[in-house]
Amino acid sequence: MDIFDFPSGREGYYGDYGGVFLPEILHGTIQELQECFRLCRKDEQFWSEYMEILKNYSGRPTPITHLPNLSKKLGGAQIYVKRDDLNHTGSHKINNVIGQGLLCKRLGKRRVIAETGAGQHGFATATMAARFGFDCTIYMGEVDVARQRPNVFWMQNLGAQVIAVTDGQKTLKDAINECMRDWVSNMGDTHYVLGTACGPHPFPEMVSWFQSVIGREARDQLLELTGRLPDRVYACVGGGSNAIGIFQGFLDHDSVELIGCEAGGLGVGSNLHAARLAYKDASVGVAQGFKTYFLQNEQGNMLKTHSVAAGLDYMGINPIFPHLWEEGKVRFEAATDEEVKEALRLIMKSEGLIPALETAHAFVTAIKEAPQMGPTEIILINQSGRGDKDIFTIAEALGDQEWKSFINEKSDQYRRELC
Amino acid sequence: MDIFDFPSGREGYYGDYGGVFLPEILHGTIQELQECFRLCRKDEQFWSEYMEILKNYSGRPTPITHLPNLSKKLGGAQIYVKRDDLNHTGSHKINNVIGQGLLCKRLGKRRVIAETGAGQHGFATATMAARFGFDCTIYMGEVDVARQRPNVFWMQNLGAQVIAVTDGQKTLKDAINECMRDWVSNMGDTHYVLGTACGPHPFPEMVSWFQSVIGREARDQLLELTGRLPDRVYACVGGGSNAIGIFQGFLDHDSVELIGCEAGGLGVGSNLHAARLAYKDASVGVAQGFKTYFLQNEQGNMLKTHSVAAGLDYMGINPIFPHLWEEGKVRFEAATDEEVKEALRLIMKSEGLIPALETAHAFVTAIKEAPQMGPTEIILINQSGRGDKDIFTIAEALGDQEWKSFINEKSDQYRRELC
């Protein structure tokens, strides 16, 4: 199944979703980008240059790890994890960013901008910009700046300018709006490195293509390790890039069930979540350049979303997903903040892995379902990132008093230094 | 050259250095360990099981990254970096820990203990223990607990008990003493996972053997990438495990110069450093189970050491090194705290890498020497770890006011919550 084999006149559309909804002023820019991407996509040289950098700079291929302890404890399917947390900068975001960096070079542009929620995409973009020699501006909602400060620190030290966005909900979606505003002003020398498979065409296709490296590797590795395909593949879905990345390894295999795990926040009916397809609160709309399911009110204004994981705290979704969902190709589930904390504890203690809060959403769903599966069945979870970046959030979520005392002492020390 | 081919009656000695200086009560324990290690070392099955876990759990092989920007800026040798920072848990420490975990299983023990300075070894040990199902206690100097708090947090969440050591200088060496004290009490069911190539035989040999994976990979990868061996190899030297690890790939090649980079702290003559061989302040002694160069006074009492990098802040050194140094096989240099900060800034901005503070010592020396080398010459630096863990130290070292304000705000928030 080639989801990118668009019917004529429907380029950039996945069923009813996708498209390009941009201000006229970006018409040429987005066309140039589409054109350039089309050429790169056809150019084997491009892909091998891309893979070369991922290998030598980011450490790909990332391995697949079997979790014997967790599998045994749950007493059902055998659980395997694709380790994109082992990438340079700690998440799958680097895949996309390296790809767009190469593209940006081909476009002859000297500056990149990016939105970031969890900070992982901003961190990856700042890293890529340092490496490729681009100027770099990162837009980040003020709320996210506060909850992902360590990443802000690193972005700045990597030479990026980080701008806290104070409009709207002050999270990921507002950072995207700010990027659009920058882009319509500076498209001449600036490429917008969108961080997830959202936004106007060709972004969903392009980001998906770069992230497909996860699924390609994972399928081959799992076959090598176990001699067979997985029965189910779980991935968390924020914008939906890591999920489409790993799913692409298995779309052609009907025996493999694909499960997207969204942010359930405070749960069904709470109105404080970011579950677009798993809950019933979202509807089709057009915003931020594309058509998809959005958490919005009847008027078409976006609702406040919430997740303990900044990277999932977004009201829209990869336009490919509503299509695959309607086609019955991907099932959607949601994990609540509370469930995520529990799963995190369990995984750390039983296997020595520290998934990012985003990733932990995929674990929650897998942990719920594994016991109902047979011992010869195989589950594959995409570990999209590591939890190091989340230390403040996790320490707070787990109510760690020692951490708080440590921060208080540090603060006292800093204040004394001022005197 | 096989440094582990001991002359008869001199097992565990490297020239005059090494040996076993342990309380009699550990005699049987250390013999059992030596025996078990000897068998494992001969057992190809063991090594392949070891490599299997490193591959599937930790993500080995780690790549080699060329640094075109830095090389160009310095205008001399081509600089390559071995990326052990991409390992699971973020440093080379995991190599040793996985190896000793396997050994511990063969020994039939159910509990591991470890000292830690930078926290990386403790983090790695706690991770391994979670994965292998061992009980785990980590000893860490109180000073290091304060400067490497994020690692303490993760160790605890991985299920390890972390004990702050309040004796002596309250750093790495004191944590080692505490481990010895635990070990003489609990040797029956407890394996002491020493974190570096120090301590009594077989630890220096054993840790070196496990870390040799770095050098084996690096040699092959560099040959593949460049068609030749490096001219110089740089590694930071705390206890001396990552350095001996990478050097082992090149010991047989006289054309390759090996440079160990120690912690110069506040510099020559400051008495606040941890340079055992690069400066003239150390002399031969016996402590913590082995004979080597120690920073000690004429009475044989250990001197206070200092380094901005907790992982280098140790008064002893891998006993193999004084031997290789006397043989002219390894040159030693030191980098000061100030130089380390400068190098760190440069590397982050020019290549998008964030080396650990420890690792940055190797960069300092390489950066000093690269400009004097020719453009066809090749430098290889071992990036033993990533700097994420050092965020507090680096933010403080770089005087980052925004970080401090963030911590102050967090502290205010935590204090409000108490009310």
Add this chain to the structure above:
Amino acid sequence: MEVIHQRKVRPISQRAMLVSLADYISEKRKTKDILIMAHVVCGFPSFEDNMKALDIMQSKGVDLVELQFPFSEPSADGPLFVQANEESLKSGTTVDQCFDFMKEVTSLFSFKVLMMGYYNTVFKMGEEEFLRRLANAGGAGFILPDLPLEEAVNLNSVAIAEDLAPIVLMTPTSSDQRLAKLGAASYGMVYVIARKGVTGSKTIIGDSVLKLVERCRKHTDVPIAVGFGISGREDVDALSGHADVAVVGSAALRAWKQSGASGLHDLFSSLSR
């Protein structure tokens, strides 16, 4: 909606009805070198204040007004309008209220009124329903900055059939080929964006803007409005003789925020001729 009831005493005699947009502009241009289009964000700071502002605009001879329907993701707008959108929504403004307000405005004032907003407002309501309500409220057309021509085929053709003008935007980055395509689709009025960027910051109306207008003129027969960063008499004068309409957007909001009704009064006094 209470605004409407308070205002129901006003005469509806000045209402411009059933005159299509292009004709309205051409007619007015016979006596005026250049027309003025003003911009109001519905419900910010309140519908009452909107009404006061429109009163002033009418009194100062403003010819057209865009009524912006607030949207939560106004990504083509600059900080001033972003904040206005946000505040308006926060105070509870709905699309229904905006249409009701538009209906009252078109019944009270003689200037032509265009709906301005983002496509999702239209999409969620349904395109036909949107057009029906727009016509019913007396609107003369609509400006949807995030709806490109390719996605607007159906909406625009139905609109044109109803003589509602789907305002086409031409920009400094548009190629001649693109301008030709845009021109071919233009109806009622074309909106030329004077510069890159979002609304709000000042544009110097110099040669490049005038050349752009000239280029655009080659590709369309309908009247041309120029906007983005026009802030005073000088800009309007510079456009005079080149464009048919000068759009005063952020400048009006800025004047209102700085000095209220009197600020707005002064601004439009200086623009009227």
Add this chain to the structure above:
Amino acid sequence: MEVIHQRKVRPISQRAMLVSLADYISEKRKTKDILIMAHVVCGFPSFEDNMKALDIMQSKGVDLVELQFPFSEPSADGPLFVQANEESLKSGTTVDQCFDFMKEVTSLFSFKVLMMGYYNTVFKMGEEEFLRRLANAGGAGFILPDLPLEEAVNLNSVAIAEDLAPIVLMTPTSSDQRLAKLGAASYGMVYVIARKGVTGSKTIIGDSVLKLVERCRKHTDVPIAVGFGISGREDVDALSGHADVAVVGSAALRAWKQSGASGLHDLFSSLSR
């Protein structure tokens, strides 16, 4: 060293000289079921306090004393001694002072004195020099817990030639084979470690300890001391008839720290018979 000068008035008549350690113990054992060896950390809390403690020990019939030379890495010691080592070094104690002090002690008191410490103290000074100075200070031997037999070959043989006893330690983890080896190397006295662990915490002297002593006895002819966690009369009684010497280490330091000279006095009163 000022301590010495303040104390130089004391008689040296009681000094036990030129009697080798094993003979000294055997001789004393003729009249005593079990001897007592006490432990003092040189320079902690001060040499003056050390001297006061030794005075009490002498008066209460203590037979042997280990003088611990403080070391910065006392990894075989428990918290109490660790802290004592640390404090002593902090207050400036040197090896020279320790030897001078030992010399004074051996000249003032009749109990036998052993140097106790870590090997690095010996190594840094040079083994021969160390032995020379130990002999000169009147020491009867030395206990170096971190120096295993294999590394002690040279030191011990030179020591034995000088009739200085290199105290061999036997432990609960030692195999019979190992005990045989240790026994063969024993000279002057053997020190049996009553349990695993470091100094300081309490040991219950039960069957397992007594059996260990018995096992050790099979492998050596020299007198046997038992130490680690012996804290009172009960323990000493339990060992009586099995071991030749009971080592009271941390218990004495604990008594001193808790109640000073009087605490120490009470402890050794309860032990003396």
